[in-house]
Amino acid sequence: MSEDKKMIRTDQELLDYIDILCRLDINYFFEERFLPKQKIIEQEKRYTSVFIIKEGIAKCYLSDENGKDFIQEFLGKGMKFGELEVFSGNLSFCSIEAITRLEVYKISYTHFNYLLEHDKRFNRLVMKAMAIKIGYKAPRHSYQQSYTIEDNILKLKKAFPELTEVISKKDIANYMGITLRSLNRVLMKLNEKNNKIN
Amino acid sequence: MSEDKKMIRTDQELLDYIDILCRLDINYFFEERFLPKQKIIEQEKRYTSVFIIKEGIAKCYLSDENGKDFIQEFLGKGMKFGELEVFSGNLSFCSIEAITRLEVYKISYTHFNYLLEHDKRFNRLVMKAMAIKIGYKAPRHSYQQSYTIEDNILKLKKAFPELTEVISKKDIANYMGITLRSLNRVLMKLNEKNNKIN
DNA sequence: TTTGTCCTCGGACATTTGTCCTTTTTATTT
DNA sequence: AAATAAAAAGGACAAATGTCCGAGGACAAA
Numbered sequence: 001m002s003e004d005k006k007m008i009r010t011d012q013e014l015l016d017y018i019d020i021l022c023r024l025d026i027n028y029f030f031e032e033r034f035l036p037k038q039k040i041i042e043q044e045k046r047y048t049s050v051f052i053i054k055e056g057i058a059k060c061y062l063s064d065e066n067g068k069d070f071i072q073e074f075l076g077k078g079m080k081f082g083e084l085e086v087f088s089g090n091l092s093f094c095s096i097e098a099i100t101r102l103e104v105y106k107i108s109y110t111h112f113n114y115l116l117e118h119d120k121r122f123n124r125l126v127m128k129a130m131a132i133k134i135g136y137k138a139p140r141h142s143y144q145q146s147y148t149i150e151d152n153i154l155k156l157k158k159a160f161p162e163l164t165e166v167i168s169k170k171d172i173a174n175y176m177g178i179t180l181r182s183l184n185r186v187l188m189k190l191n192e193k194n195n196k197i198n
Numbered sequence: 199m200s201e202d203k204k205m206i207r208t209d210q211e212l213l214d215y216i217d218i219l220c221r222l223d224i225n226y227f228f229e230e231r232f233l234p235k236q237k238i239i240e241q242e243k244r245y246t247s248v249f250i251i252k253e254g255i256a257k258c259y260l261s262d263e264n265g266k267d268f269i270q271e272f273l274g275k276g277m278k279f280g281e282l283e284v285f286s287g288n289l290s291f292c293s294i295e296a297i298t299r300l301e302v303y304k305i306s307y308t309h310f311n312y313l314l315e316h317d318k319r320f321n322r323l324v325m326k327a328m329a330i331k332i333g334y335k336a337p338r339h340s341y342q343q344s345y346t347i348e349d350n351i352l353k354l355k356k357a358f359p360e361l362t363e364v365i366s367k368k369d370i371a372n373y374m375g376i377t378l379r380s381l382n383r384v385l386m387k388l389n390e391k392n393n394k395i396n
Numbered sequence: 397t398t399t400g401t402c403c404t405c406g407g408a409c410a411t412t413t414g415t416c417c418t419t420t421t422t423a424t425t426t
Numbered sequence: 427a428a429a430t431a432a433a434a435a436g437g438a439c440a441a442a443t444g445t446c447c448g449a450g451g452a453c454a455a456a
Contacts, residue, residue, distance in 0.1 A: 062340045070340035087322075087329035093336060116325075117318060124285075127314075130328040131285035134335070138291060141339040141375075142260045142268035148442080169404085177343035182443055184405060346412080367434070380413055382435055 007160045007175075008057055009136065011078030014125045018052060018105055021115075021122075028111035034102040041082055041096040050112045052080040056102035059171060060094050071175040072137070074099070074167065080129065086112060099167065149178055149186045205358045205373075206255055207334065209276030212323045216250060216303055219313075219320075226309035232300040239280055239294040248310045250278040254300035257369060258292050269373040270335070272297070272365065278327065284310055297365065347376055347384045 022029055031054070034040055041047060043063060053075055060081060061071040072094060075081060081096050086109050107115075115122045144152055156172075157163055163172065173183040220227055229252070232238055239245060241261060251273055258279060259269040270292060273279060279294050284307050305313075313320045342350055354370075355361055361370065371381040 062337055064341065064344050066344070068344050070343065072336050072340075084329040084333055087326040088333055090333065093333045120315060123321065127325065127328070128285040130325070130332065131282040134328065134331055135282055135286055135288065135291045137332070137335055137339075138270050139260055141335075142270075143262065146262050146264070146266050146268065177339075179444060180404090181406080181445080185443085188406075377414055378434085379415080379436080383413085386436075 008074040008076040010076040015078035028107050029105040034098040038098045043095045044091050048109050049106045050083045052105040054103040056100045058098050069174045206272040206274040208274040213276035226305050227303040230304050232296040236296045241293045242289050246307050247304050248281045250303040252301040254298045256296050267372045
């Protein structure tokens with residue numbers, strides 16, 4: 001499956017490169033751990049570090065005034081967060097919460113900027129990651145509106161069979177931009193179809 | 199209004215910097231013109247240049263198999279397109295079409311890469327533009343799913359009163375991810391409300 | 397075991413949105 | 427001006443989705 005169709009996004013290339021940097025005794029990266037459901041970044045707050053996931057899964061989501069969440073991405077190995085604010089200078093535009101136990105690398109804005117300026121390879125990897133992220137989000141939102149929920153679920157299940165075991169239904173619904181009720185309805189319909197076949 | 203809430207996106211900073219580079223006799227940028235409705239980039243094709251809008255408005259959109267379009271962004275002054283593929287190496291993920299008469303700067307991948315590597319200011323501006331783009335798209339898709347069409351239209355009209363004069367209704371509908379019928383229905387309802395008040 | 401709490405699922409109904417199609421309006425060409 | 431094409435508007439119905447709420451299961455405390 002192509003890199004940009006996965007539901008849980010990863011960036012092994014970046015992770016490998018950070019490993020290399022760490023072995024070179026560049027002590028910019030500090031390891032931290034988080035438990036499931038711990039919030040690492042909150043929307044509309046200011047931070048001074050960028051995080052890169054070493055192990056585990058986190059969700060990146062926006063909350064609106066009514067408390068509804070909309071999940072942007074599920075972040076896996078090698079995905080970073082908190083980096084957009086380095087460039088834009090804005091407050092955090094999303095919240096990040098651990099889904100599984102999480103190990104992350106943490107690097108200060110200062111060191112992150114230093115690497116961007118002085119390490120061409122690092123600079124490129126960050127650029128590439130942003131470009132891929134933009135390209136990933138576009139079709140996702142587009143297709144979710146063009147196709148029925150049923151199609152989207154089938155697509156998800158195909159791409160990621162363990163789906164419902166790792167990620168809660170509520171999260172899946174929030175990822176698809178639908179209510180839990182609608183998700184259940186479609187799952188029920190799909191099960192009926194399968195029973196008829198079997 | 200904050201930069202990232204505008205419907206037609208711009209990046210004056212980048213445009214100004216390109217002007218400076220051009221005056222320094224850096225001949226990487228070639229000017230081109232397009233007429234309304236001309237396609238400049240087609241989805242799934244390969245290109246070798248990056249474009250930056252000098253004047254005019256274009257739309258960036260994805261088409262699905264059924265011929266439905268989903269508009270990602272309306273691009274104005276200083277917005278670039280075709281640059282994501284420099285980093286990802288993929289085919290163009292979207293189509294770009296001129297809405298008004300368009301003047302653009304065109305720069306080859308080679309020169310674009312050269313500038314990225316050797317001009318820190320340019321590198322930063324490109325990074326920043328990508329970060330803003332990511333931050334812009336997230337809440338847009340999120341809110342479009344959380345709120346009613348009516349709310350979204352009111353928001354758009356507030357942010358951009360000339361809306362319906364510059365951009366066709368079909369395009370607005372495609373931008374919102376709804377059908378033209380739904381858009382008309384809501385506009386009708388809004389008009390009724392206004393008439394009752396006046 | 398019983399009770400109470402929390403969570404998930406799904407029924408019933410209301411609302412929204414889409415599809416299909418016809419009519420009206422506006423713009424363009426001859 | 428007439429003819430034609432293109433864009434906009436809206437009626438009627440169908441389908442999808444959301445809201446509200448109650449039933450039942452899992453689990454913890456008594």
